[in-house]
Amino acid sequence: MRPALLDPLFASVSSLAGVGPKLADTLARLFGREDADDCRVIDVLFHAPYALIDRRKQPGIALAPQGAIVTVTGRVDRHQPPPNSRSNVPYRVYLHDDTGELTLVFFHAKSSWLEKSLPEGETVIVSGKIDWFNGRASMVHPDHMVTEDRAGELPLVEPVYPLTAGLSPKVLRRAIEQSLERLPDLPEWLDAAFTGKQRFPSLKEAFDCLHNPRDEADIDPQSPSRRRLAYDEFLAGQLSLALVRQRIRKVAGRPVQDKGVLREKIAASLPFSLTNSQTLAIADILKDMAGTDRMLRLLQGDVGAGKTLVALMAMAAAVESGGQAVLMAPTEILARQHLATITPLATAAGITVEILTGKMKAAERREALERIASGEAQIILGTHALFQDSVVYQNLLLAVVDEQHRFGVHQRLRLTAKGISPHMLVMTATPIPRTLVLAAFGDMDVSKLTEKPAGRKPVQTVTVPMERIADIISRLKTAIAEGKKAYWICPLVEESDVSDLMSAEERHAVLTRELGPGVGLVHGRMSGLEKDEVMGGFKAGDLRLLVATTVVEVGVDVPDATIMVIEHAERFGLAQLHQLRGRVGRGAEASSCILLYKGPLGDTGHARLSIMRDTEDGFVIAEEDLRLRGEGELLGTRQSGTPGFRFASLEAHGDLLETARRDASYMIDKDPDLLSPRGDALRTLLYFHRRDEAVRFLSAG
Structure with a gap:
């Protein structure tokens, strides 16, 4: 149970004076919350300024x-x-x-x-x-x-906050002042000696300094108050990861023994041989699963490095050992894509594959659940529907979570909380620097896939100014007439007054006029069914050009698409550009990526586009991305590709992350149920940072 002390902070944001339903929706959008019901006073308190106006x-x-x-x-x-x-x-x-x-x-x-x-x-x-x-x-x-x-x-000194359409600084400031008043005196969860050495203020003083800065030094990432808030955030994250790990280690794993018969059948049905790093990753995974400790491994592989195949080999081992395996994807589109990739290979080895998603009809779902419970379904693919209470497995030995750069610890927690204790393999398509792995996953064992599968040609990347867009359209016309397929990515869905960017809908209209009817449109506001229909048409070849927002960034697989145009490439982050480029070059044909930019470019924009031109190595790109992200951008907005930190920046506070990890593991060793006075205060920290799921792992919680 969350301590009553925190109730004022976890009241709905609409409990603040002057916040009606419309403003509550706007604030939820600004803070990255699902909807107004999920938006709390604490979200306002955690909204950090990124600059200062000195009047x-x-x-x-x-x-x-x-x-x-x-x-x-x-x-x-x-x-x-x-x-x-x-x-x-x-x-x-x-x-x-x-x-x-x-x-x-x-x-x-x-x-x-x-x-x-x-x-x-x-x-x-x-x-x-x-x-x-x-x-x-x-x-x-x-x-x-x-x-x-x-x-x-x-006000002589005024903090400047990230805003969103429909929200004025004055209205936000009123909400922030009220949220500060609601911050109670909380028990100190930090070690006194460490706090003194770091010159950290109390939590209340840190928030006061954050929202009422006296000068530039107060909002500097290296100010004692900002470092204090960053450390709290890291510690909450590391503590919850340590609790998950402790719980996972407590429940012994069931050894998976396979003789490799099914794996050999899958390998024989492949038109190519495995890369060296795939072979090594499979060996690491099988070695982990053969022991009595449960496997908890992260499989990092660049776009198109063949992670799914590695996961399939691990799942085949679980099936041969008499068990079942699940693969959970973040969206239905991806789950169905995994189904299309895995089914022919699994069938060749005599393995039955089942899919389970939230959108299935009741009768269909009932039959699928029966096959899962009886063990007839050996590999089960799906979305988070796989872990709902109605799903009963006959003998689940391995769970693969395909996170596609969404660093969600929650699915793993949900699975473990169900009392099921399979081995776990987490796949991510974003190559992650070491510090990020630590921040998002704690001390996880890591396998990296560093090569591209055989037969893949490098993608030729060029940068072109927007003034030459007419040339690009005419080259596209020729390519489509030759039977080629292309993507055209836009940053927005529809035109807005605030921005001069070309919207996806507008660009779709222009390209249809120029190129004829074979142009499709996909964006995030369409229903899953509508998206699937357009994607299906593009895959089948009825559509030759797909205009899209970044919804195609994650995992959409059309091997014969060979051209990727990214409009306003300077507006995208490096990791995102790399993900988008990875949608082409998946077949045997040579592919190209055209980065259209609007000049003049700033230093960061220039550096990003140069890196994209110079390398296809996702690990190099990930390190550069971390180096290039401006503080304001990393701290002021929630980016895909970084765990959702509000105060902490890996760039500025990397030294604190390692300390937080050691502090968390020391506490778990010394006081595994967090029952000491400091342990009790740390429970409050976990609730304060919305880590409720982690508290459930405490046997006394």
């Missing part, structure tokens, strides 16, 4: 630099409302100080409100961005305006 700069109007945010104390001279019926003309207010004159500009503003806020003849303080035009200074919609007697209300 203490008061250079005087004439000395204010272009584009700078300044504060001006001046006397209001006159108001100039727009002429009647001219709504496109702004309302202007003129004021002056000892150095010069400033025009305040307002669009669609109520004159009565402006007259009250900025009375003629009064001294006022305004703060905002200065613009110079023809030697005259102006400020459009000042951020703050107060009369001189209310100067104390002007």
Whole structure:
């Protein structure tokens, strides 16, 4: 049970004053929560600023630099409302100080409100961005305006937060102030000597410093308060991983003994031989499964490195040993793709394969459940539906979790919590640097697939400016006429006012006009069924060009697609670009990837595109990605490819991660049920960081 002390923080976000259903939805979107019901006050508290506005700069109007945010104390001279019926003309207010004159500009503003806020003849303080035009200074919609007697209300140092459409900084700030008030005095879960050595403040002081910074140093990733919050986050993660591991190790594994008969049959049906790293990975896995300790291994392989085949060999060993194996994929599209890949190979070895997803009809599902319970189904593929309470296995020996770069520990926890204790193999298509493996998986054994399967040709990658888009379309026309298939990736679904990016829907319309009817469209807002239908048409060849958002990034397999165009490539992260490029070059034909970019490129954008051009090695790309991600980007937004940290950055706080791991394993050794005073405080830490699943592993929890 979550301690009652934390209840104020886990109340719905709509319990905050001024947060109605619409704003609750907006906040849920900003914090990456499924919906408003899942969005809590603590999410607001955990929303970290990425920059600071210093309103203490008061250079005087004439000395204010272009584009700078300044504060001006001046006397209001006159108001100039727009002429009647001219709504496109702004309302202007003129004021002056000892150095010069400033025009305040307002669009669609109520004159009565402006007259009250900025009375003629009064001294006022305004703060905002200065613009110079023809030697005259102006400020459009000042951020703050107060009369001189209310100067104390002007915030001099203001944190800047990541925002989303429909949310103003003022509204967010009100919610943050309320969430800070709700933070109770929590028991200290950190070791006193370590806290002193690191100069960490208390938790309350750390949050206060985060949301009420006095200067740039307070929001620096290396400030003691930010490091304290990062350490707490790492410790909660490492502690929950250590608890999972402890629980997994407690339950002895059942040794899997196979003579390799089924594996040989699968190998004989392959049109190619296994790569060296596949052979090594299979040997490691079989060795782990033959012991009495349960296997917990991570299989890292680049896009198209043949992870599924390695997993199939492990599953065949479990079947030959008289058991069953499951492979869980994050989406139905992927589960069905695994079905298409695995079934012919398994059939060649006489293994029966079953699929189980949430969208099956009731009768279909009932029959599948019967085959699973009786043991007739030997390999079962599916989504998280595989681990629901209604699913009973006859003898589950191996579970393979295909995480496709979603670092979810939860599926593994759910499976273990069911009391089933199979060996576990977690596959990921994102090559992960060592620090990230540690952050996401703890001390897991790792196998890496470093080669591409035989017969795969390298993908030729070129960078092309957007100005040459017409050339690309005409080259595409020729390629499609020759029977080739291509992807065209766009960053958005539909056009929006905020962005000048071409949307997927708009691009689809343009390309259909240019290339004719064989152009499909897939994006995240379509239903699973609609997506499957379009993907099916593309696979079958009825469609020759697929316009898509990044939904195709994960695991879609069309071996005869040979061209990948990525529009606004500078807007994508390296890991994402690499995943997208991996959708082509999966057959024997030469493939190409065209990165369309809009100049001028910043340093990071330039570096990203150069790395993509120079290498196809996913492990090199992963390390570079970690190096290149700006602090603001890593800390201010939740990126695919990094565990969802709010405060911690592997770049800035890597030294704390190793300490957190040692601290967690020391506590689990000394106090496995977390019953000591510090252990009890650490339980609160786990709940505080929404690691409830981990607490269930404590025998006294």
